[in-house]
Amino acid sequence: MKVFSGHGNIKLAEDICNCLEIPLGSLTIDNFPDGETNVKLNEDVRGRDIFLIQPTCTPVNTNLMELLIVMDAVRRSSAMRITAVVPYFGYARKDRKDEGRVPITAKLVANLIASAGADRVLTVDLHASQIQGFFDIPVDHLYAAPAMLRYYEARGLTNLTVVAPDVGSIKMARAYAKHLGAGLAIVDKRRTSPNSVEIGYVIGDVKGKNVLMVEDMIATGTSLCEACSILKKNGALDVYVAATHPVFCSDAFDKLDRSRFAEITVTDTIPLPEEKPDNVKVVSLAPMLAEAIKRIHTNESVSSLFNL
Numbered sequence: 001m002k003v004f005s006g007h008g009n010i011k012l013a014e015d016i017c018n019c020l021e022i023p024l025g026s027l028t029i030d031n032f033p034d035g036e037t038n039v040k041l042n043e044d045v046r047g048r049d050i051f052l053i054q055p056t057c058t059p060v061n062t063n064l065m066e067l068l069i070v071m072d073a074v075r076r077s078s079a080m081r082i083t084a085v086v087p088y089f090g091y092a093r094k095d096r097k098d099e100g101r102v103p104i105t106a107k108l109v110a111n112l113i114a115s116a117g118a119d120r121v122l123t124v125d126l127h128a129s130q131i132q133g134f135f136d137i138p139v140d141h142l143y144a145a146p147a148m149l150r151y152y153e154a155r156g157l158t159n160l161t162v163v164a165p166d167v168g169s170i171k172m173a174r175a176y177a178k179h180l181g182a183g184l185a186i187v188d189k190r191r192t193s194p195n196s197v198e199i200g201y202v203i204g205d206v207k208g209k210n211v212l213m214v215e216d217m218i219a220t221g222t223s224l225c226e227a228c229s230i231l232k233k234n235g236a237l238d239v240y241v242a243a244t245h246p247v248f249c250s251d252a253f254d255k256l257d258r259s260r261f262a263e264i265t266v267t268d269t270i271p272l273p274e275e276k277p278d279n280v281k282v283v284s285l286a287p288m289l290a291e292a293i294k295r296i297h298t299n300e301s302v303s304s305l306f307n308l
Contacts, residue, residue, distance in 0.1 A: 001297045002045060004074070006054040006066035009271050012087065012286060013053040019290030027073075029066060037065050039073045046078040051122075051293050056090035056109070057270040058249065064090065064109065068116040075117030083296060084118040085289065087269035088217075088245045092127035095134075110134035122292055124269055124285060125216045125244040128168075140302045142292060144244040144267050144285060145172070149179050151265060151283050152212065152242065159237075161185050161209040163202075165227045173214050176242070183209065187227045207235030210262075217245035218266065221252035225259050238262035246270050246280075253277060 004025040005013030017024045026042035052074065054067040067084065074082050091105040110131070113121060120138040132139045161183040164173035170186060177184040185204025211231055218224060218241070228239050239261050246266035256264060257277040264280045266272070272282065288305060295302050 001049045001051065001293075002043070003051045003053065003293070004041075004070065005052070006063060006070055008054040008057060008063040008066070009087065009269070011271055012055075012268050012284075012289075015268075015284060015286035016053065016290045016293065019287050020294060027070065029070070037062070037069050039066075039069050041073055041077055044077075045074055047080050049081050049083075049297050050074050050079045051083045051085050051296075053085040053087070053289075055086060055088035055269055057088050057245075057247065060090045064112075068112055071113075071116040071118055081119045082117050083120050083122055083293070084113055085122045085293065086113075087124045087285065087289065088247075089123050089126055089131070092131055095128045095131055106131050107134045120296070122289070122296065124267075124289075127216055140292060140296065142285075142288060142302075143306060144269075144283075145175060146306070147267065147283050147285055147288060148214075148242045148244075148265065149176065152180065152240075157210055157212070157240070159208070159210050161204070161206050161211050161236075163187060163204075163206065163211050163213045163227070163231065165189060165213050165215055165223055169215055172216070176212065176214050180212075182212070185211075187230065189223060189227065202230060202234050206231055209236055210238045210240070211236045212240045212242060215241065215243040217247050218243045218252060218256075218264070219247045220250045221248070221255040221259075224261075225255050228259055228261060232260060241265065244269060246272055246282075248272070256280065 002025045003017050004027055013024055028040045030038050032038055056064045071082055091109045094105040114137050122140045124142045125144050132141055162173045162177035163185045164170045165187050166189040185206050187202055188200035231239055241264040243266050261279055267283050267285045292302050
């Protein structure tokens with residue numbers, strides 16, 4: 001087994017290799033004068049089981065092309081099997097034609113990954129679970145919930161209600177509420193454009209309660225800040241957030257820094273800058289991903305990792 005990484009999240013790749021007690025594979029990624037990506041593997045991979053770690057986060061197109069080009073280099077170097085470890089799968093929002101004359105980019109990217117040489121994909125908290133069906137190769141879909149729940153169990157929050165900030169998060173919120181022995185509430189949200197939302201009302205009782213909102217990602221932070229505001233108006237006490245992918249684009253940090261969140265917990269699927277708000281905490285998924293990689297390599301069950 002060998003593990004390689006593009007520039008997408010080298011720190012996570014190093015942490016995974018530390019858990020596996022193997023060195024991170026060596027490769028060179030640079031650019032031609034016109035900006036084209038050039039790749040060279042610096043070690044032999046013939047007959048090896050290769051795991052390539054690369055989230056398709058910002059800069060999205062650069063990281064996606066790195067992933068595809070490195071996989072092509074590995075395939076042409078006669079690797080036995082290639083697993084694309086994509087902790088954050090970008091282009092996942094467009095998973096259907098919600099209006100006329102638009103692409104389904106989630107399917108397009110799935111096709112590109114398979115065509116570039118991936119034999120299977122390992123990912124975390126897809127924006128929509130049905131994206132697994134876009135791949136014609138095996139997909140191991142992991143969840144950040146076990147790591148997040150262990151963190152919040154250790155925090156020992158009391159008088160807690162778990163809140164789904166939109167209808168799409170209800171299933172995840174229900175699982176958190178059941179495990180933490182908490183109540184469940186829902187925020188009615190309508191997206192009016194890609195960058196703006198309209199918050200309606202809160203379904204459920206949050207008055208006098210500590211609140212934990214659960215999401216798969218934080219992009220601009222607009223939805224969460226608006227939801228926090230209406231929860232406070234409805235009598236919520238401290239508001240916490242558990243979100244898997246810290247996309248944090250545009251002025252998200254400024255919005256979250258001005259917000260009244262007690263704490264925002266994210267994972268390390270996407271690297272964060274050193275200058276982040278004090279209320280943003282990071283839970284590492286490196287041990288879980290390392291265990292999944294080891295089980296894939298030894299042909300053991302990966303689904304048992306979902307047990308809490």
